[in-house]
Amino acid sequence: MAEAFFNEVAATIGAEWINRSEETLRRYGENTMPGGDRRPLGVVYPGSTAEVQAIVRAANRHGVALYPVSTGNNIGLGSRSAVHAGQVVLDLGRRMNRILEIDETLAFAVVEPGVSYQAMYDELVRRGDKFMVDVTSGPPQGGMLGNALDKGAGYGPYFDHFGFSCGMEVVLGNGEVLRTGDGALQGSELPNWHVSKYSFGPILDGLFAQSNFGIVTRMGIWLLPRPPAVRSFHFTYPDDDDLAEIVDICRALKLSNFVPTLLRVANDVYLCGSEHPSPDYSPGDRAPISEAGRRALREKDGLGAWTVSGAFYGPSMAALEPQIERVRAAFGKSGKATYIPHEEALGFHALQVAINACSGVPGVGELGLLKWRPGGGNLWFLPGTPMVGSIANECQRISRRIYAEHGMDYMIMNVCSARFARGLHVITFDRENPDENARANACYEALARAYAERGIFVGRAPLDYHALHMGQAMPAFRDSCTAIKAALDPAGVIAPGRYGIG
Amino acid sequence: MQTDFTAAQLRDPAIREAADILGTCVHYGFCTNTCPTYVLSRDENESPRGRIDLIREMLESEAPPKAQTVAHLDSCLSCLSCMTTCAAKVDYAHLIDRARVHVERRHRRPLAERALRALLGFVLPRPRLFQVALALGRLGRPIQGLLPSRLRPVLAMIPERTQGRILAPQVFEAEGERRARVALLAGCAQQVLDGNINTATIRLLTRHGCEVVVAAGAGCCGSLTLHMGREEEAMAAAAANVRSWMRERRGEGLDAVIVNASGCGTTVKDYGHLLARTELAGEAREVAGIARDVTEFIAGIGLRPAAPERPRLRVTYHDACSMQHGQRVTRPPRDLLRAAGFEVVDVPEKHFCCGSAGTYNLLQPATAETLGGRKAGHIDSTAPDVVAAGNIGCLTQLRRYVGAPMAHTVELLDWATGGPLPPALAGVALQSRPAPQPEEAPAAAAAPAPNDDAGFW
Numbered sequence: 001m002a003e004a005f006f007n008e009v010a011a012t013i014g015a016e017w018i019n020r021s022e023e024t025l026r027r028y029g030e031n032t033m034p035g036g037d038r039r040p041l042g043v044v045y046p047g048s049t050a051e052v053q054a055i056v057r058a059a060n061r062h063g064v065a066l067y068p069v070s071t072g073n074n075i076g077l078g079s080r081s082a083v084h085a086g087q088v089v090l091d092l093g094r095r096m097n098r099i100l101e102i103d104e105t106l107a108f109a110v111v112e113p114g115v116s117y118q119a120m121y122d123e124l125v126r127r128g129d130k131f132m133v134d135v136t137s138g139p140p141q142g143g144m145l146g147n148a149l150d151k152g153a154g155y156g157p158y159f160d161h162f163g164f165s166c167g168m169e170v171v172l173g174n175g176e177v178l179r180t181g182d183g184a185l186q187g188s189e190l191p192n193w194h195v196s197k198y199s200f201g202p203i204l205d206g207l208f209a210q211s212n213f214g215i216v217t218r219m220g221i222w223l224l225p226r227p228p229a230v231r232s233f234h235f236t237y238p239d240d241d242d243l244a245e246i247v248d249i250c251r252a253l254k255l256s257n258f259v260p261t262l263l264r265v266a267n268d269v270y271l272c273g274s275e276h277p278s279p280d281y282s283p284g285d286r287a288p289i290s291e292a293g294r295r296a297l298r299e300k301d302g303l304g305a306w307t308v309s310g311a312f313y314g315p316s317m318a319a320l321e322p323q324i325e326r327v328r329a330a331f332g333k334s335g336k337a338t339y340i341p342h343e344e345a346l347g348f349h350a351l352q353v354a355i356n357a358c359s360g361v362p363g364v365g366e367l368g369l370l371k372w373r374p375g376g377g378n379l380w381f382l383p384g385t386p387m388v389g390s391i392a393n394e395c396q397r398i399s400r401r402i403y404a405e406h407g408m409d410y411m412i413m414n415v416c417s418a419r420f421a422r423g424l425h426v427i428t429f430d431r432e433n434p435d436e437n438a439r440a441n442a443c444y445e446a447l448a449r450a451y452a453e454r455g456i457f458v459g460r461a462p463l464d465y466h467a468l469h470m471g472q473a474m475p476a477f478r479d480s481c482t483a484i485k486a487a488l489d490p491a492g493v494i495a496p497g498r499y500g501i502g
Numbered sequence: 503m504q505t506d507f508t509a510a511q512l513r514d515p516a517i518r519e520a521a522d523i524l525g526t527c528v529h530y531g532f533c534t535n536t537c538p539t540y541v542l543s544r545d546e547n548e549s550p551r552g553r554i555d556l557i558r559e560m561l562e563s564e565a566p567p568k569a570q571t572v573a574h575l576d577s578c579l580s581c582l583s584c585m586t587t588c589a590a591k592v593d594y595a596h597l598i599d600r601a602r603v604h605v606e607r608r609h610r611r612p613l614a615e616r617a618l619r620a621l622l623g624f625v626l627p628r629p630r631l632f633q634v635a636l637a638l639g640r641l642g643r644p645i646q647g648l649l650p651s652r653l654r655p656v657l658a659m660i661p662e663r664t665q666g667r668i669l670a671p672q673v674f675e676a677e678g679e680r681r682a683r684v685a686l687l688a689g690c691a692q693q694v695l696d697g698n699i700n701t702a703t704i705r706l707l708t709r710h711g712c713e714v715v716v717a718a719g720a721g722c723c724g725s726l727t728l729h730m731g732r733e734e735e736a737m738a739a740a741a742a743n744v745r746s747w748m749r750e751r752r753g754e755g756l757d758a759v760i761v762n763a764s765g766c767g768t769t770v771k772d773y774g775h776l777l778a779r780t781e782l783a784g785e786a787r788e789v790a791g792i793a794r795d796v797t798e799f800i801a802g803i804g805l806r807p808a809a810p811e812r813p814r815l816r817v818t819y820h821d822a823c824s825m826q827h828g829q830r831v832t833r834p835p836r837d838l839l840r841a842a843g844f845e846v847v848d849v850p851e852k853h854f855c856c857g858s859a860g861t862y863n864l865l866q867p868a869t870a871e872t873l874g875g876r877k878a879g880h881i882d883s884t885a886p887d888v889v890a891a892g893n894i895g896c897l898t899q900l901r902r903y904v905g906a907p908m909a910h911t912v913e914l915l916d917w918a919t920g921g922p923l924p925p926a927l928a929g930v931a932l933q934s935r936p937a938p939q940p941e942e943a944p945a946a947a948a949a950p951a952p953n954d955d956a957g958f959w
């Protein structure tokens with residue numbers, strides 16, 4: 001079955017684009033989650049949409065499951081390992097990595113799956129740095145297309161990466177090619193494909209985010225004209241419960257869009273963790289970092305229990321002075337906040353990460369988070385809170401308690417928009433220590449249960465927990481997903497099990 | 503990563519150190535996509551963590567290294583791109599150096615390969631010998647076909663013209679009031695390939711009030727041999743330099759050791775490690791502590807206002823790997839070139855190596871050529887008037903592929919502050935680019951250029 005599949009693929013796209021070496025299978029199976037690695041059956045590198053179609057058709061004929069990745073840097077959420085062992089990883093990024101178009105009049109780019117944030121940034125700089133692509137603070141070698149499909153987010157005005165994508169080309173489970181939006185019109189000259197999101201008929205784009213209904217081979221991405229000046233501001237707060245005040249202030253700043261970026265509200269462990277490993281932890285520890293330990297961290301690194309970061313865009317640094325004054329007044333009211341100006345923040349590693357993120361500059365500065373504890377375990381738990389201070393604090397209490405019960409260090413950044421803040425919870429653990437590995441898993445599951453009981457769902461999840469979360473959804477949602485899967489991918493060849501579907 | 507060394511193996515401090523480094527790799531795999539050899543081949547054994555695994559296996563084993571392992575380690579550029587990306591901060595630099603020493607001691611290469619390595623290891627660090635060898639090499643070109651195949655790429659690498667100038671030990675006096683006294687690492691191969699780099703460096707430094715010493719007894723930094731696994735030779739070279747510069751430091755005083763080849767700079771800054779287990783350990787640390795890339799040093803003391811009547815050229819700045827990944831010096835060269843009135847642009851995919859990598863382009867010519875061509879494509883895409891870099895290796899390698907003239911960063915800074923036109927620009931029609939807009943650039947990490955009609959701010 002599998003052999004026949006590989007033979008057919010070799011005959012169509014060339015045997016050199018199939019990799020089944022021992023090292024490759026081992027490494028593509030690796031991830032950072034507690035459930036262990038998952039060895040694929042092979043890795044295939046298609047070079048075009050037509051080749052993707054041929055591979056999907058072969059998979060249908062031979063009953064083989066494919067797992068598409070674009071740049072494969074989904075670290076903490078599955079890396080490039082498939083849902084189940086024995087699936088064939090379709091690594092699109094190796095060969096399909098062209099920037100197909102950059103329209104400098106309408107400020108959009110069209111990319112293949114393998115275009116990384118770094119490559120897009122470099123190309124935009126090369127063209128005179130007139131535009132910025134909204135970046136994550138994660139790996140620069142991750143890419144816009146895969147990130148948008150996983151509903152990833154950044155920190156500028158175009159933070160909603162799926163929302164600011166426009167027009168896709170998709171290979172469906174039956175091998176057919178679908179163009180979404182204005183691209184659905186028959187023909188080949190389609191001037192509105194990547195500029196109009198809402199066209200005739202149902203909006204099908206959403207079906208391909210966090211699902212397994214198709215393989216996206218092309219996507220439009222909107223770009224923001226680069227502001228001549230980006231001036232950041234930062235405030236530290238001394239106490240955990242100050243989160244409520246912060247969230248209430250941020251809501252006002254965002255509802256009127258006075259601040260164009262999102263506001264990053266990170267706790268001490270999150271910011272210090274991107275600078276250095278936990279000074280308190282030694283292998284096998286079953287206790288979270290102590291209060292005294294946290295205080296020491298804050299003093300050493302000059303940061304607060306919470307640190308807020310955001311930025312203004314404008315024609316010059318000086319022109320932004322009035323905005324800075326007003327934001328200082330807003331955070332200054334209660335007397336609890338300490339202001340860190342832009343120039344000073346450039347000297348703080350962790351705040352530099354925030355500045356880069358708000359400036360559309362990819363960087364590796366935050367990756368150090370993963371080293372907070374040794375052993376390579378990393379999970380992201382991604383619920384959220386309405387932008388109401390009291391609810392944010394309630395969530396904080398739930399999370400703090402559960403992390404502590406499992407001997408994990410509460411590491412979080414709340415990314416605040418107008419009505420909602422995503423709570424980026426990081427669980428960093430020693431994956432090589434079976435006890436700690438089991439506690440990390442139990443911690444994630446307890447968080448998932450507790451938040452569901454509070455009526456809060458997650459926005460994205462590590463592969464290990466896709467089935468768990470789908471199980472938390474109402475039956476009609478699950479049934480709808482199953483029905484769509486059956487319609488678009490009747491043989492179930494695309495990533496069966498991803499997001500708990502199929 | 504779990505390791506399995508015996509207690510006896512761990513008694514060797516070098517193995518102990520390697521074991522500790524190996525223990526820190528946790529296989530996130532961030533590094534793979536920034537590793538040039540992996541991106542080219544998609545072979546996991548051609549990736550950092552693949553190599554880390556192979557090194558572990560090799561060092562743990564009592565048997566001689568496997569030929570396959572040696573091939574995967576030889577193909578590593580030591581560009582250290584992986585170290586910039588690695589979240590766990592795995593000290594790959596010292597690990598691969600240890601592995602190369604192990605290979606050198608325990609593996610018997612084919613005769614031709616051994617001879618070539620011995621030849622390079624002996625000739626390159628000795629400028630006068632290298633000068634003779636270059637002349638012989640040029641003579642040998644017409645009969646290339648008759649030479650052993652391993653030698654042919656080496657001959658092909660020899661530049662058409664070189665302007666060698668080998669400096670004797672001496673002191674260059676500061677212009678005006680003396681602000682600092684510095685030693686210049688005159689280097690080895692660089693002096694033969696392009697003597698103007700040192701001359702321009704000395705002019706730039708003396709013009710900025712520095713007395714410059716070319717110290718007696720100092721020579722090759724040891725980097726070329728170190729990266730070939732010939733640790734003893736590298737240590738001997740390092741020790742000679744440390745002794746020589748410490749003599750100066752204790753004598754008339756020395757504020758800095760200036761290096762203008764970033765490959766060498768990375769090694770000198772690491773002398774504390776290289777000589778850690780010798781009686782020179784303390785002094786080596788001291789020397790390492792005052793070692794500076796020339797741009798780092800000039801940025802520290804402040805560039806003198808530029809001479810005004812020069813065309814405003816677009817300089818595409820190429821970050822040598824040793825500069826960006828080894829020493830993490832990325833801002834000073836750009837800041838200085840901007841301050842000197844040039845338009846400075848970056849190279850797309852700048853984290854990638856150009857394929858020079860010490861003796862890499864001589865020993866691994868095929869990969870080096872692919873990388874050289876790829877880098878040149880990116881450089882050419884920026885339409886430069888001139889390309890600047892801070893490492894002779896990159897300059898020599900890229901001159902073979904890049905259309906635009908290439909100069910060392912100090913040559914441009916020297917010119918901009920009153921020195922002569924860099925030889926690479928002689929006879930080139932130079933047109934001025936438009937002046938920057940008066941608005942200040944945003945102080946983001948990478949200062950972007952002001953935009954024009956793209957958006958309204």
Ligand SMILES: Cc1cc2nc3c(=O)[nH]c(=O)nc-3n(C[C@H](O)[C@H](O)[C@H](O)COP(=O)(O)OP(=O)(O)OC[C@H]3O[C@@H](n4cnc5c(N)ncnc54)[C@H](O)[C@@H]3O)c2cc1C
Pocket residue numbers: 068069070071072073074075076077078079080092113135136137138139141142143144145146147149150151152153154214215216217366367368369370498
């Ligand atoms: C320190 C740190 C910080 C981070 N910060 C952020 C952040 O700020 N924002 C954020 O969003 N993430 C963040 N991440 C998470 C993650 O690393 C990034 O989201 C990353 O960009 C995702 O990987 P990728 O872009 O390579 O996508 P991929 O791994 O290529 O894709 C993600 C998933 O989407 C699916 N997929 C990919 N391509 C296709 C396709 N063509 N067709 C169908 N399905 C496809 C696959 O299931 C794949 O696993 C962070 C991670 C770390 C470790």
Ligand code: SF4
Pocket residue numbers: 526527528529530531532533534550551554584587588589590591592
């Ligand atoms: S070297 Fe660093 S980034 Fe690469 S696999 Fe090891 S820990 Fe990960």
Ligand code: SF4
Pocket residue numbers: 536537538539540548549550553577578579580581582583584585594
């Ligand atoms: S040093 Fe360069 S070539 Fe070697 S493993 Fe690291 S990134 Fe790859």
